[in-house]
Amino acid sequence: MGVYDCKGNNTHNKVQQVRTVEILINCAPRPSPFYPVNTTIYRKTNDSVILTFTFVAYPPPSNLDAFVWKKLKSNEWVTLQNSSGFFIHISNDRLQTNLSKWQLHSDDFTNYTVRVNNDIGSWEHSFVIRANVQPSAPELYEIMEDLVTQNSVTIEWKSGFDGGEEQRFVILYKKSTEMAWDNITLPGAITRIALDGLDPGTAYEVKMYAENTIGKSEETAVQHVVTKSYSVSSYSSTSALGGVVGGIFGVVVILAVSALIWRCRSHVFSGLITTKQCLTHRNSFRKYEDLIRRQGYNDASTTDGSYATCRIDSSQSRKANQYETIVELESRDYSIVSACYDQRDNTTSAKVSTSEQTDVSSTDPEYVNLQI
Numbered sequence: 001m002g003v004y005d006c007k008g009n010n011t012h013n014k015v016q017q018v019r020t021v022e023i024l025i026n027c028a029p030r031p032s033p034f035y036p037v038n039t040t041i042y043r044k045t046n047d048s049v050i051l052t053f054t055f056v057a058y059p060p061p062s063n064l065d066a067f068v069w070k071k072l073k074s075n076e077w078v079t080l081q082n083s084s085g086f087f088i089h090i091s092n093d094r095l096q097t098n099l100s101k102w103q104l105h106s107d108d109f110t111n112y113t114v115r116v117n118n119d120i121g122s123w124e125h126s127f128v129i130r131a132n133v134q135p136s137a138p139e140l141y142e143i144m145e146d147l148v149t150q151n152s153v154t155i156e157w158k159s160g161f162d163g164g165e166e167q168r169f170v171i172l173y174k175k176s177t178e179m180a181w182d183n184i185t186l187p188g189a190i191t192r193i194a195l196d197g198l199d200p201g202t203a204y205e206v207k208m209y210a211e212n213t214i215g216k217s218e219e220t221a222v223q224h225v226v227t228k229s230y231s232v233s234s235y236s237s238t239s240a241l242g243g244v245v246g247g248i249f250g251v252v253v254i255l256a257v258s259a260l261i262w263r264c265r266s267h268v269f270s271g272l273i274t275t276k277q278c279l280t281h282r283n284s285f286r287k288y289e290d291l292i293r294r295q296g297y298n299d300a301s302t303t304d305g306s307y308a309t310c311r312i313d314s315s316q317s318r319k320a321n322q323y324e325t326i327v328e329l330e331s332r333d334y335s336i337v338s339a340c341y342d343q344r345d346n347t348t349s350a351k352v353s354t355s356e357q358t359d360v361s362s363t364d365p366e367y368v369n370l371q372i
Helices: 232-302 314-337 342-363 365-371
Strands: 002-010 013-023 027-031 040-043 049-058 067-073 076-079 087-090 096-101 111-117 122-131 139-143 153-158 168-175 182-187 192-195 203-211 223-226
Touching (some): 027 122, 040 049, 049 122, 067 087, 067 096, 153 168, 153 203, 168 192
Parallel strands (some): 040 122
Antiparallel strands (some): 002 013, 049 096, 139 153, 168 182
């Protein structure tokens, strides 16, 4: 498609003959090979910009409605008009169109498209305006008072213009009495954070800014906040709880010590009672031992030396019965005492038996014969 010239001459014709022929080919719009399109444009805020699209088509678009410019805004494509802050220009041959903006704002750094159509078909071309500036300062920056605690402060903000590049947020904070600032760097997608590890009842200062590969924004105004102090009620509750726990522990210790002392005293008291009983029975046995010895001597001395008739009066019967009773008591007491002093009392018992036999036999031989 285009204009072609045909020229010719010979020896008979000294004037060259020229004939112009225009060849027209029906085609849909497409970018012109003679005017490369710059699809990515870098600008700064408040700069001007012109987006140009030159194409070839036949027949050319028939009217102005064949040229449609759009802008991507909040993930939606919006059709641009001359009244929207942009100016749309179309050439006389209708083979070129321009989109102009004289003063760019942060929301103008986005994607654009132009669509051209004719009777044969259509073509759509894309542009992008990118910023090469530092980001804007965060907006609506505030400290959330209802989320302030003894050890943390929560801040929230809205991200501003990123300058056409990926941005980050830097949080600066410090105690009001100090000079050095602590900082935290966050990705651009985060717009809220809680600053932890703070001291209770302490005044702090907080500020922030945004940055990208080109530079950083201005810092926000300094915000002042005071962390909450520990309340008296919570302190009292903590003290009361500690007192209760300490009291319970003390009672347990006292009960344990008391039980141990009682157990030790019980063992000691039981041993004393046993010892006392043994000593009491031992003393009783000694009394019976002496009585038996005296009784043996009295019985031997009161005999008349003749046992042919062996008369026993009532007094002697009582003495015999008394002797039997004493022997029985002696035997019972001896069995009790033997549990405490087995070896020693056995020896004593043996001595008592020997003494009885010796005293009786030495006093009255006939009594021995009668006993046999």
